[in-house]
Amino acid sequence: MAASSRSLTTAFRHCLLNPVALGYLALVAAVWVWIGVDLLFVDHQDASFAAVWGFLVTAPASLLFLTLPGPAVWAGVAVAAVVQAAVLGAAYRGFAGRLRHRAGTV
Structure with a gap:
């Protein structure tokens, strides 16, 4: 039971620790920082x-x-x-794995 939960957390970590997932999370964080700056520091006549x-x-x-x-x-x-990342x-891992597999067999 512990091995299966450990493998699930390992798989989840591998899905989140790659360039595509981290880039997406950085994009989301940048958008939310921009939203915070807009809400706190920019004066609007109407709602933003x-x-x-x-x-x-x-x-x-x-x-x-x-x-x-x-x-x-x-x-x-x-x-x-987090789910979308x-x-x-x-x-990304599936696509990169297929490319590695194809390159190894050709």
Whole structure:
């Protein structure tokens, strides 16, 4: 039982620790920093729609959390970013593995 949970955490870590997943998380962090700067330091006559970019950059997974009440929406955006980074990382690992396999057999 412990070996299977250890292998699951290892697989999750391998999905998150590659250039594509880390680049996506850096992009999400940069967008949220920009949103914070816009909300705190920029004067607007009307409402700012900067926070919409936080949902767009983590869509479609973040859109599942829009119906949650209160601050749970923002936690859902963070969860969505990590889930999508893991999916992108798994796709990268699969694609890189196929390229390595093809290069080894040809």
